[in-house]
Amino acid sequence: MGISDTFRMAENDEIKAGPVVSVLIPTFNRPQYLYEALASVLHQSYISLRVIVINDGGQDVSDMVNSFNDPRLTFIDRKENRGKAFSLNEALNRAEGKYIAYLDDDDVYYPHHIETLVNALENQTDCQVAYSDFYKAYCRVSHDGSRPVLSKVVDVSRDFDRFFMLYFNHVLHVCLMHRRELMAKTGPYNEQLNVLIDWDMTRRLAFFSDFHHVCKITGEYYHPMGDCDRISVQRRKDKDAYSRNVLAIRTTRPPKPWAKVEDMSIILAADRLDKQAGKTISAVWRHTFYPYTLYLPLPESDFSKLNTDMPNLIGVPVDPLSSQAQRVDATLERCDGEYVGIVPSGYPIMKDMWIENPLYALINSSLDRQGFELEESMDGLWAAVLRKDDLQFARRSFPDLPVRESLKAAGVGLRHPDLGQIPFRFDSLLQQARSAEKDGNWSQAAQMFEYIAEHHQNALWMKGLAAQAFFNASDHARAAELSREVNRQRPTVDTLLLEAKLKREAKNFDSAIELLKNAEQILRDPISRLSGRHACSGARLPQRESARDGNL
């Protein structure tokens, strides 16, 4: 369905009601865009809404917000700037209904956004979280604040991948809707963070629910060409602060029980809390993204030296003369992770994925009694991840043997994971295909995109990329086939343009014109078309809107 159809439906369909959705819109000094954002929410095809606008101590927008004169609208006009996380928490306290959705003050929903996600959550899935796709609208920001759009691209249309979500974000907050009750499990937004606030929450949501990906484009977010003034973009420039935020997020453990994530306990095998052990602890903290607790079975006298600021550390007091196997046994009594990593002091941890690669293999292994050794594991620095049950079984069966030998004696296999067992295969293949594109190996890139579409989900996204690559590789027949297939399911400007070029090449001008008109329609400002309807509700579009249309 094209965007033109979407708008026609919004105007012609009957208005839908159902469970209440609270839409949270924090705003700070962007009155010129807030109007469009609000108009896009209040003109949804779904009417059971509670819209909460929070002015985070920015420019006065009360006249504009009040001009909407809509009883569904709540305006919190705070004079003090407290940040986005604080604002979202404030809005959450006022939220009601079954679902929560989000909108930044410079983004726009298409009229069916809420209806699409409510319908998905109510009828299509057991998930408590759903998300759709948005266009990234590349625009030029003019002196008068208008932002004519030059391109609209679906930058990311990725199917949910929990492991990736724990590592980094792949779901835009503006595309997201979730059950309100989940917030009781995740806890509120972290007000200590100044970037990646959204990811911190989506990551925590992933502990409690799968996310349902609705492969439809239901809105757009704006990306100015050139230097971007978004607060989050500016803040990312401070690399140290950014890294601190990433670490804070990765080490966040929402309260248990977790419905969707199994916990990992890492046992540090060290004689004493010396410099080397300290370095290993620090490296674990810096390079581990899977939720973990680090257990330190050490003589009690060492605990005073522990850095208590380090998150997720638990000391297990042991006899200074006890063996490493005895220390592991003592720790096993305490730890509650479904998976256990055993890591010796001094084990080289230089990069991310050091423990997640074998852990991912273990989580997805269907074999009983199977453990995986870490990449740098060797005699004298043996390191592995295991199911806690297997480890306990081995230790109880062979308490007098060292840990590794007890596992072997108990029939727990130990090996390194194969390439096909490690996570982020999709990302690795995508990166290779992108790099082939960059080198001008279009044919190779096209084949890789098709392979990914077939074997690693994200089919529509990958087929769109394959179509373009085939076109560049002069395989126009395959490009035409793929672009047609994608456009039948979810047309985008890119794929419409591509199919139109191929139609023109085949001298099928009428079809080419029709496709191009669809593309042209998508590129138009979605809000200006609502102006007639909106005028009825009492509010007025700012003057610059009409001037902008004239320019184009």
Added chain:
Amino acid sequence: MDITQNNAEQQHDSTQRYEVLQELGDCYSSVGSYTQAQQYYEKAAVLAPDEPGPYVGLGVVALQQNLLDDAEVAFKVAIRLDARCAKAYAGLGLTAQQRADYKQAFEMYLKCLELDADNLIALLGLFQTSCQMGSFAKVTHYLEVYLNMHPGDTSVMFPLAALYVKDGRFEESKKVLLDLLTLDRSHEDAANLLEEVEHSLAQAIQTRT
């Protein structure tokens, strides 16, 4: 917005809106809807004032309507924006040819082919103007270059074979004509010319013996 940075970003700094308008202009121009084509080219020109494409389109539209002065102006604007715009030179060639200014047309086609040896319009235009001027010196070279790049292009094979005949290069002409007839058996002109070529070759052998 918190999301992984994507490589796609760089690629999409170009503007789809411009591309859509330009393509619409091209499509309308192809179906003879010149007013609409002109409107879209003008919109594209406003959006991307540094791009020669819309002016080439406007030139073609003017040319189709026999507005030769307008066409010339548009093609010249395109060249001012991009001195290496081969299509604009081809357009100027066509404009000059329409005015029966074959010398100017020949020069413009030649300039176009220097920039883009692949431009079929310029190539055939060059051949036509050469015929009209009776001078074929440079044409053969460009036809050969083009045919190397497009080995099966029958539209170029016949003129090349004819030029070979004119230069007395019968063997080369025969080879091209045989290739052409393999690809297009119904090409009567080629069959006739081949007959003539074979006759000339036979005569040459007789003369030698």
